[in-house]
Every structure is written in structure tokens, then in C-alpha cells.
Amino acid sequence: MNINKKLIDFFLLIIGVSISSSILAQKTADPLKGKKVLFVYGGWEGHDPELTRDIFVPWMRSEGAEVTVCDNLDCYTDSALMNNMDLIVQTWTMGKISNEQEQGLLTAVKRGVGLAGWHGGLGDAFRNNVEYQFMVGGQWVAHPGGVIPYDVHIIDHKDKVTSGLKDFHMHSEQYYMHVDPNVKVLATTTFNGDHAWWIDGCVIPVVWKKMYGKGRVFYSSLGHVAKDFDVPEALEIMKRGIRWAAVSLYEEPEPWINPVYAD
Numbered sequence: 001m002n003i004n005k006k007l008i009d010f011f012l013l014i015i016g017v018s019i020s021s022s023i024l025a026q027k028t029a030d031p032l033k034g035k036k037v038l039f040v041y042g043g044w045e046g047h048d049p050e051l052t053r054d055i056f057v058p059w060m061r062s063e064g065a066e067v068t069v070c071d072n073l074d075c076y077t078d079s080a081l082m083n084n085m086d087l088i089v090q091t092w093t094m095g096k097i098s099n100e101q102e103q104g105l106l107t108a109v110k111r112g113v114g115l116a117g118w119h120g121g122l123g124d125a126f127r128n129n130v131e132y133q134f135m136v137g138g139q140w141v142a143h144p145g146g147v148i149p150y151d152v153h154i155i156d157h158k159d160k161v162t163s164g165l166k167d168f169h170m171h172s173e174q175y176y177m178h179v180d181p182n183v184k185v186l187a188t189t190t191f192n193g194d195h196a197w198w199i200d201g202c203v204i205p206v207v208w209k210k211m212y213g214k215g216r217v218f219y220s221s222l223g224h225v226a227k228d229f230d231v232p233e234a235l236e237i238m239k240r241g242i243r244w245a246a247v248s249l250y251e252e253p254e255p256w257i258n259p260v261y262a263d
């Protein structure tokens with residue numbers, strides 16, 4: 001009797017372990033599957049909001065996401081919509097956001113909804129809004145020389161977003177950003193003095209991840225125009241970052257604090 005019970009317990013344990021590992025495998029394999037995504041686009045036209053929408057929205061749908069596309073910031077005030085979302089992807093350069101719109105966005109991310117974006121669409125939006133910048137973890141301030149050749153250096157080879165990727169070359173705007181020195185930086189770029197002699201040798205983050213409350217926040221400064229995503233590494237980094245942020249509500253927050261000025 002006792003032996004039988006032990007055997008049953010053992011088999012139940014095996015079944016339990018295999019079910020949970022298959023759920024885990026599914027989660028890792030298809031993070032966007034069944035996820036509800038709000039894609040918000042607009043702002044300065046020079047950053048190709050429509051063309052980049054046409055890169056990322058079809059791709060997210062092909063990964064199984066249910067994407068709501070929105071061309072205005074009032075979506076952030078629709079609490080029924082926001083409460084239903086898993087991830088927000090925003091490309092909205094400069095422009096102005098009202099208090100109510102900003103609160104809708106901040107509240108959702110703080111509650112655990114993921115946020116992902118690139119270049120000025122996330123890192124140079126709403127210049128007057130410091131709480132928004134606190135959430136993103138950085139703000140664009142200059143791109144000396146405009147569109148120039150530069151290199152992106154992968155500094156984290158273990159993180160899923162950058163693992164297996166090698167350093168690569170861009171011909172675009174090299175974003176000089178003011179970045180929160182506690183975010184987890186995955187890739188950087190080094191400036192030369194060709195266009196601003198005093199920044200020769202300066203190292204600035206290109207890709208980072210962080211949390212805002214319970215929400216995962218992912219940023220890449222690559223993507224001045226849609227064509228920049230023809231660079232396979234630039235596109236791959238953004239896709240992986242979106243996948244990472246998409247499971248914000250479902251996975252444990254990962255360690256992200258990486259202070260630059262700690263001893």
C-alpha cells in the first residue's frame with residue numbers, strides 16, 4: 001500500500017515536472033504568442049513612423065501577437081484598452097503629451113505592462129516630461145555630424161537580447177544620449193572627435209533594459225529611418241528586446257541594476 005502510494009507520488013511528480021518544463025519551453029519559444037500589443041506611432045515624420053510600423057506590426061502579428069495600432073496619444077487615456085495590454089511599442093518623436101495621456105502610459109508600465117521602442121520614437125519623445133524620461137532611462141541630446149559611419153559594440157554576450165551577436169557597423173545617426181547610469185547596458189558606441197573634438201573617445205550606451213515599477217522597459221537607439229533596420233543586427237536586437245518586454249506581466253523581473261559609479 002505504502003509502496004504503491006510512493007510510486008503514484010513519484011509518477012505525479014514526473015508528470016508535474018514535464019508539464020511545467022513544457023510550459024516554460026513554450027514561454028521561451030514564443031513570447032509574443034497571444035500577447036496583446038499596443039503599437040503607437042506618430043510624431044516627427046523624419047523618423048519614418050509609418051514605414052517602421054510596417055516593419056514591426058506585421059512581424060509581431062506573425063509571431064502570434066494581437067496588435068492594436070494607434071496613431072494618436074489618446075489611446076493612453078483609454079483605461080479599458082490599457083488594462084488589456086501586455087506590451088506597448090511606441091514610435092513618437094518629439095511632440096507633446098498631455099498629463100492625462102502621460103499618466104495612462106506611466107500607470108500601465110508601472111503596473112507591469114512592457115514598453116519597447118527605438119531611436120527618437122522612445123528616446124526623444126515629450127522633451128518636457130521628466131517622469132517619462134525617468135521611465136525610459138535616457139534622453140537623446142545630440143547626433144554630432146548627422147548621418148555618419150559608426151560601430152556598435154556588444155558589451156553583454158550573456159543577455160538573451162545580445163547573445164551570439166558580434167560588433168557591427170551602422171551608417172546613420174550616432175545617438176549621444178544622457179543615460180541613467182544604473183540601467184543594464186547591452187551595447188555601446190564610441191565617438192570620435194570628427195564632429196565635436198571634445199567628445200573623442202566618449203562611450204555612450206546604444207541598447208539597454210531596465211524596469212519602471214513592475215514593467216520591463218527596452219530601448220535601442222538604432223533606427224533613425226526604416227532603412228536602418230536593413231542592418232540585420234539592428235533589426236534582431238529590436239525584435240529580441242520586444243520579445244523580452246512582451247512577457248513583463250508573466251515572468252519574474254530580472255536583475256537589471258548595474259550602477260556605473262559603484263565601487
Ligand SMILES: [Zn+2]
Binds near residue numbers: 173225
Ligand atoms: Zn534620427
